[in-house]
Amino acid sequence: MAFRLNVNGAAYDVDVEPETPLLWVLRDTIGLTGTKFGCGIAQCGACTVHIDGQAVRSCVTSVDSAVGYEVTTIEGLSEDNSHPVQRAWIEHTAPQCGYCQSGQIMAAVALLMETPNPSDSDIDAAMAGNLCRCGTYQRIRRAIHRAAELSQA
């Protein structure tokens, strides 16, 4: 079945089953591999993308439900690592293996859009769905606080 998706401001025509998770359309059909597969059941957050600015787990979001909305992936944040969250992530050396970090960053960006100056408990609530096996949580926490500063500067 054919769908037109709007991803990072560009239109993509894809021909897949309507229940296909957005994750696999992004990765395998369109070729945007920055969004990662981690669990397939919305338990790890590695596949987090935005649909109209809301963080969603693309591994359990069917492609047909994204039609007509703006999908943003990690590749759509900036051309040059200049997004405040990316800058803060670099400044605090948040990533280690890096595999979960696309999802972490997209979750953090969504948090900051809703709560520009989050407390530690706001961060806990918004980020608890994003697993990091390398254990970079304290750097992620610092980077979110720093991104809040950079966004307001």
Next chain:
Amino acid sequence: MTLIDTGISRRTLIRSALGVGGGMMLGFHIPGVEAAVVAPRPWTVPTDGVEINAWLTIDADGAVTIRVPHTEQGQGALTAVSMMVAEELDVPWESVHAVFADMNRHVNDGREYIVTTTHGSQLVRMQHPHIMRAGASARERLKQAAAEAWGIDRSEVTARQGTLAAGDRSGAYAEFATAAAGVTLDREPEIRAPGQWWLLGTEVARLDVPVKVNGGAHYAIDTRLDGMVYAAVKNCPVPWGHLVGYDAEAAKDRPGVVAVVEFRAEEGRTGPNHLQDAIAVVADSWYRAKTALDLITIEWDFGPEGEVSDETQAAEARRLWEETGEVSHEEGGDTLDVIASSDRVVSAEYHRPYETHARMEPINATVSVTDERVEVWSPTQDQTTALEIVADQLGRDRRDVHVNTVFIGGAFGGDGGGNTAVTRQAAVISEQLGRPAKVIWTREEDISQDKQRPPHYTRLAAALGEDGLPEAFFSRAAWFTYQGASRHGPATADYSIGTMPYRVANRRHERHNVAAHIPTTTHRAPGANQNGFIIEQFVDEMALAGGWDPLEWRIEMTRDLEPWQRVLAKLKEVAGFTTDLPRGEGVGVAVVEDHGSYCGACATVSVSRGGELRIEKIVLVMNSGYIINPLNCAEQMEGAACWELSHALYGGLRLEGGRFTNLNFDSYNLMRIDQMPEVETHFALSEDGWWGGVAEPGGPPTPAAVANAIFFATGKRVRSTPMMEHDLSWS
């Protein structure tokens, strides 16, 4: 083979400069998709450099490209190797670019990188001499080239920060690079001693960070090739069970399905990466393959292994506790006799279950087989292993096999997820279909089929003397390892217990290494993670029974051991250890040697009356002899602490009917951000001639410190994991 345009070139070859601690500027040039990953000959990038030796090229503009033969798992290999070469070469850090070295060239051309595997916290501690020598050798050859051009002796030439000079003459390294490439030195130079370093020992941000904030880092699972097919696999839930039959009728006409492939174990090949019975569906997308696979009904014969469970293993361990095991260490007199005749005996039984790596990147492999050439993309800690696996499976000359080094989405031991049957599955599918093939295991397959950390059951006993200190100490462990003879079994079964530093006059350590069907392997800080939890809690049990303060006990019992004393003194200074707290609050300490480093932990916890645990803070003190990058070291210590807290507090694979039953993150739980406390890192370095590793030792002492703190808070001693399954309530 044709390589497709991935359409994401703007994300590749990102060059940027960023400020780091100390104001140093960093340049970076990490191989992106077309640079070092998909390009057929990665070692030719960049193309305009002059190769001084296998480790580095120098461009006309002075850029130095350092080829890193190790894998990058986020532990900092790209940066550490580059720093060590740049230190000796003596070039501005901002002129340094890192790329992955070519493994095919290494394997087939004299193994010029000497060691390529990346495990055991050993890259810096064990490989620094030959890596630094590569930089020093290049520097001396540049000096020789300049000396010959200037008609003077090499001893008159200096080489600093990319410039060669003698008197009023000077020139950039790049000017002499071509001549230097042809120089043979009479004698290779010595490497710089720690006191002479200008770059090593400073805080340097890892080179791989920027490419990991924009989706640009290429992992094996991201590989996309022209004409590629995708495969989903159902392996036998009970490892080494047999495929009896299957009905693929419902799957074969599903959209996009290309083939159903049956894998069979091969006679006499029972290694952990050999093929086992399995069914794969191959399709034009992974999701189509996976949904079609779900429609296949499969009948398995699990054999007697289908009866094995946590309960049967526990019963076997208890039986073995009554039998003498292999003695791994013994000193003094008859330890068991001393304990038997003592009226001051402390004894306890501990248990740790199976744990899995659960790297965030699920186990996968991509292989492209053609008549001329085989290409491999694998999440492996040793690319040469992946190369040999594929060559072996296909019966191909290894000179034709090219492994493309990619970023790994977590490794944590076990040679990475690539050293499993998945790599052979991809090779077989690609060969059979004549197309590139990517196999991805679902998270459930990943957890079910990974090589696991072995479970164990350990009994301990000590007899205390008049001074309250132990005069006899005994341990007997039962471990369940693959085939009973895994190289990781005996060595790690009582590591940290048998190797504990505490002076006890009579000691005896025994182990039973029991054969089991579950494949097992190393798991970040093997042995030390399991046993650190045990020995360092039992130390508290002995200390408190003998009337000793736990921290003072450790200081007393390691009195002549400088590396331990240094850690314990620092811990006492910075961590605020105290036993004088009200119920519900506790502070605990622990110290464990791992990979040649000594790491102490202090945990502060609170536990509500209802039993709700909160870890307030972790303080770690590391003595690894030397460190070359304190920032990278702190990152690794934080990560290692979180790693082992995951398994001590949560984790715990459940074995039932021969198979694991908690196969995804809804049931195999790991630390999340709201559970993870701040880890504060301190260094107490001996700097007296020995080197320890830094990527793993932060793990072993941390859960023991937490458990000791829980004891002070609640009066409850938690001797098995997952700790969160214990009732911690108190009144």
